[in-house]
Amino acid sequence: MPSFPQTLKTSDDGIVLQAMTADDLPAAHGLSQEVRWPHRLADWEFLLSFGEGLVARSDGEIVGTAICWPWGDHTATVGMVIVAPHCQGRRIGQRLMLGLLDRLEGRSVLLHATAEGRGLYERLGFIATGEVRQHQGKAVQAPLIALEPGLRLRPLSRNDTERLIALDTAACGMPRDALIRHLINKADTVVLDRDGEAQGFAMMRRFGRGRAIGPVIAPDAEGAKALIAYWVNQCVGKFVRVDVDFASGMTTWLESLGLQRAGGPLAMVRGPALQRDADVRLFALASQALG
Incomplete structure (x- = not known):
């Protein structure tokens, strides 16, 4: 699967979607700390090494992240979908997900949804298939x-x-x-x-x-x-x-x-x-x- 272009999309409200690079990981790590996720910088490095991601920027600041992992030709997983608390409500998570799903068209896509993200994923066509504890x-x-x-x-x-x-x-x-x-x-x-x-x-x-x-x-x-x-x-x-x-x-x-x-996130598949x-x-x- 080809990589994302360096700049995927710029919105009217100034949100820019770009391909995630290794240079973005310290800021992505800081974002996960802000929302109290436990990932270390080394965990981010591990995850990006198998997949490709997007970052959302506002005035140069990373305010959102998402990564996908294509497995073979027909399946993929999506995760690390995070939006900075001060930017929530601006559909940044939706834009990041649409950017990933456009790349994953034709595949079965699995994710594990938090309670906060479930509504978004349902609107994007994901169906709950189980629960994780x-x-x-x-x-x-x-x-x-x-x-x-x-x-x-x-x-x-x-x-x-x-x-x-x-x-x-x-x-x-x-x-x-x-x-x-x-x-x-x-x-x-x-x-x-x-x-x-x-x-x-x-x-x-x-x-x-x-x-x-x-x-x-x-x-x-x-x-x-x-x-x-x-x-x-x-x-x-x-x-x-x-x-x-x-x-x-x-x-x-x-x-x-x-x-x-x-x-206890929900397992969801599109x-x-x-x-x-x-x-x-x-x-x-x-x-x-x-x-």
Whole structure:
């Protein structure tokens, strides 16, 4: 997909939409701090490295951001849609979204909507498909999760890469090869194994105030719990965040591990529904932006 032109559009009210560059990230980080989002500058750098974004400027000041991540030829995710509080009510978020969606025409587009953004996304044709529960806090020791015979947890092997990509594609309905390859190199990974073949996995990395667990992919909830519990037990007393599918039924269990609910965005899709494999499931997101 070609990149955005440097200047996409200038409106009558002086709002200019431009392609986001690495030079814009310190200001974008400051904007996320202003609206109390936890992202570090390093988190912004990570997110832009896989996608392309837009910034909205008013008199040279960045007052809005949005990033999209095309996955393959038919799917994409959208996130980091932020408008400065002093500029809200001027349809800046709508203009940023229309700029992204014009680039993503013909794709199924997934996003996770805050309560404030839901109305905008509904007007743009997004339909709610589920809920996410954000859990975070200082982790406490997780009890042992008994796996069914034949399953075990093991470290990542150098031969696991293609299998993990295939599991992620099946569970998410999107071919996120570049993301999974990057996380294999930069995050920590534990694998749910049967007879030498990965059946699921969970990744943990630095994010925001501490560490984030995700994506977590497994054939069932018990496998997902075992994967999450492994990382929680590596982080006892530390700040941990995990964003789970509400339909997984893990909210009470996560709260027992010190990870209290801190929000609940809606999963929304514009376009055809994502085609996910019924035999493997995404239990925890890589992030709300990436899905």
